[in-house]
Amino acid sequence: QWTLLDWKPRRSDMLVDPFGLGKIVQDGLVFQQNFSIRSYEIGVDGTTSIESFMNHLQETALNHAKTVGLLGDGFGSTEAMSKRNLIWVVARMQILVNRYPTWGDTVQVDTWVAANGKNGMRRDWLVRDGNSGETLARASSKWVMMNTSTRKLSKMPDDVRVEIEPYFMDCAPIVEEDGRKLPKLDESTSDYVRNGLTPRWNDLDLNQHVNNVKYIGWILESSISMLENHELAGITLEYRKECRKDNVLQSLTAVSKDAKGWPECVHLLRLDSGAEVVRGSTMWRPKRINNFGSVGRIPTDGM
Amino acid sequence: QWTLLDWKPRRSDMLVDPFGLGKIVQDGLVFQQNFSIRSYEIGVDGTTSIESFMNHLQETALNHAKTVGLLGDGFGSTEAMSKRNLIWVVARMQILVNRYPTWGDTVQVDTWVAANGKNGMRRDWLVRDGNSGETLARASSKWVMMNTSTRKLSKMPDDVRVEIEPYFMDCAPIVEEDGRKLPKLDESTSDYVRNGLTPRWNDLDLNQHVNNVKYIGWILESSISMLENHELAGITLEYRKECRKDNVLQSLTAVSKDAKGWPECVHLLRLDSGAEVVRGSTMWRPKRINNFGSVGRIPTDGM
Numbered sequence: 367q368w369t370l371l372d373w374k375p376r377r378s379d380m381l382v383d384p385f386g387l388g389k390i391v392q393d394g395l396v397f398q399q400n401f402s403i404r405s406y407e408i409g410v411d412g413t414t415s416i417e418s419f420m421n422h423l424q425e426t427a428l429n430h431a432k433t434v435g436l437l438g439d440g441f442g443s444t445e446a447m448s449k450r451n452l453i454w455v456v457a458r459m460q461i462l463v464n465r466y467p468t469w470g471d472t473v474q475v476d477t478w479v480a481a482n483g484k485n486g487m488r489r490d491w492l493v494r495d496g497n498s499g500e501t502l503a504r505a506s507s508k509w510v511m512m513n514t515s516t517r518k519l520s521k522m523p524d525d526v527r528v529e530i531e532p533y534f535m536d537c538a539p540i541v542e543e544d545g546r547k548l549p550k551l552d553e554s555t556s557d558y559v560r561n562g563l564t565p566r567w568n569d570l571d572l573n574q575h576v577n578n579v580k581y582i583g584w585i586l587e588s589s590i591s592m593l594e595n596h597e598l599a600g601i602t603l604e605y606r607k608e609c610r611k612d613n614v615l616q617s618l619t620a621v622s623k624d625a626k627g628w629p630e631c632v633h634l635l636r637l638d639s640g641a642e643v644v645r646g647s648t649m650w651r652p653k654r655i656n657n658f659g660s661v662g663r664i665p666t667d668g669m
Numbered sequence: 670q671w672t673l674l675d676w677k678p679r680r681s682d683m684l685v686d687p688f689g690l691g692k693i694v695q696d697g698l699v700f701q702q703n704f705s706i707r708s709y710e711i712g713v714d715g716t717t718s719i720e721s722f723m724n725h726l727q728e729t730a731l732n733h734a735k736t737v738g739l740l741g742d743g744f745g746s747t748e749a750m751s752k753r754n755l756i757w758v759v760a761r762m763q764i765l766v767n768r769y770p771t772w773g774d775t776v777q778v779d780t781w782v783a784a785n786g787k788n789g790m791r792r793d794w795l796v797r798d799g800n801s802g803e804t805l806a807r808a809s810s811k812w813v814m815m816n817t818s819t820r821k822l823s824k825m826p827d828d829v830r831v832e833i834e835p836y837f838m839d840c841a842p843i844v845e846e847d848g849r850k851l852p853k854l855d856e857s858t859s860d861y862v863r864n865g866l867t868p869r870w871n872d873l874d875l876n877q878h879v880n881n882v883k884y885i886g887w888i889l890e891s892s893i894s895m896l897e898n899h900e901l902a903g904i905t906l907e908y909r910k911e912c913r914k915d916n917v918l919q920s921l922t923a924v925s926k927d928a929k930g931w932p933e934c935v936h937l938l939r940l941d942s943g944a945e946v947v948r949g950s951t952m953w954r955p956k957r958i959n960n961f962g963s964v965g966r967i968p969t970d971g972m
Contacts, residue, residue, distance in 0.1 A: 567889055
């Protein structure tokens with residue numbers, strides 16, 4: 367699960383980054399961290415997977431929260447949120463990828479939060495090539511407040527608003543929201559159906575929920591033929607329900623074409639019971655020539 | 670697949686580590702790299718998984734090879750190996766874990782190579798806590814030379830030996846070899862059988878083989894009840910055959926007890942055809958009290 371944010375007054379000694387764990391920049395409202403892409407983060411194409419991208423987004427969100435001093439008091443909530451048993455949960459995630467980096471590349475991730483309507487929070491990310499500054503990806507997420515006792519969504523109480531608002535950037539989302547409603551799929555409207563998907567032990571987070579990032583693997587499983595000739599250009603995910611270790615999932619995909627004739631897909635992950643876990647959409651482009659260069663020939667052979 | 674090593678003369682400018690990608694230490698024969706454990710490398714217990722450990726081992730092996738200047742000329746072979754179409758392939762891997770680190774911990778990995786018999790290579794790793802120096806894990810692997818044209822194993826030719834030997838450390842393995850032969854399992858001698866395991870897209874490496882590290886997930890799948898109450902203390906893997914994306918695997922496990930009464934398992938991953946992919950054994954100990962501390966309560970709740 368994506369983790370939840372809290373905000374404490376900034377401290378000037380947080381402005382340095384001696385251990386490569388990131389630092390606060392831009393007057394305290396943006397958190398920046400560099401990642402060196404590791405060999406095990408690259409896949410068949412020699413480039414990072416979308417999951418690796420999302421892992422880096424998750425890591426910067428957490429480190430942002432940790433750096434501003436939140437990780438002592440439980441569920442990443444402000445003091446007022448804690449008193450009211452409120453936490454942040456992610457509802458929607460949209461990512462656009464221009465180019466996937468490869469092993470040894472350094473990427474620089476900037477992240478910040480903003481208000482989303484009256485009761486919500488938005489978290490954005492900008493991922494750039496650490497050397498050239500080229501934009502590799504942009505992402506935007508929406509968070510809502512949930513009461514952990516009732517498991518229901520909550521409005522933002524005034525005392526929470528007072529705590530949080532100083533940490534919100536006042537800016538438009540880095541990804542223009544795709545306002546189209548994600549349609550509801552079923553087997554009759556799907557082109558690909560994959561049944562019987564089950565969590566592996568390592569898909570689970572601390573609370574024995576399936577980690578948000580892992581859903582992507584299941585979504586892409588039902589469009590694996592797409593992966594061979596196309597590159598994922600963008601993904602939108604709407605999180606509806608948690609998935610636990612004993613759940614069995616079905617992954618549905620419907621394929622259409624965009625104005626350029628490139629594939630667009632609509633996705634649904636649902637439980638045996640029919641309950642929707644994640645709705646999603648993906649945009650694809652033809653694969654570029656392998657940009658892995660000579661390194662691409664290294665770890666290929668073997669056992 | 671684990672990647673393959675090559676050796677070129679050491680250069681003194683490799684002794685610094687400005688980008689956190691590791692450096693050569695100890696008179697040029699040991700490669701050392703620090704890792705900060707990332708949030709997505711920890712699992713249900715709040716600690717890193719054995720897969721994360723193995724990923725770090727793979728990354729240091731590759732960076733060691735890259736640092737000494739091998740990655741220009743193809744399959745990680747010396748010049749003489751390249752001329753003869755020879756590459757290194759991993760045959761056996763043994764890991765002992767004392768303690769699993771958690772999010773934000775820094776680990777220091779040392780790795781080096783040595784001769785293994787007349788024709789093979791050994792690669793060892795020592796993983797330590799970056800702050801206390803405490804040994805977290807030790808690992809040892811054995812590599813053999815394969816001819817990529819014939820797909821057969823090869824003796825080490827004399828001209829290859831001349832190139833490689835200067836880079837071998839002269840020392841005993843860091844993990845004493847468990848000389849017991851791994852027994853052959855079948856369904857009648859197994860306590861747990863899991864069928865129908867299939868690679869996900871992200872399990873594949875550049876050559877559309879299943880990455881060596883991913884096998885562990887399948888091995889542990891068939892002993893998932895063990896994972897809930899025990900911690901993996903050690904694992905031995907013997908790689909027999911490559912697994913490709915269309916393969917379907919069966920994971921077999923037989924459980925016994927060691928002298929302390931703690932579980933020991935024997936594992937087999939095999940194809941539908943019966944062909945053995947990996948033989949393995951695992952050692953377990955009762956779970957310690959959660960050493961994740963207050964951080965353990967953070968990313969738990971949510972959707």
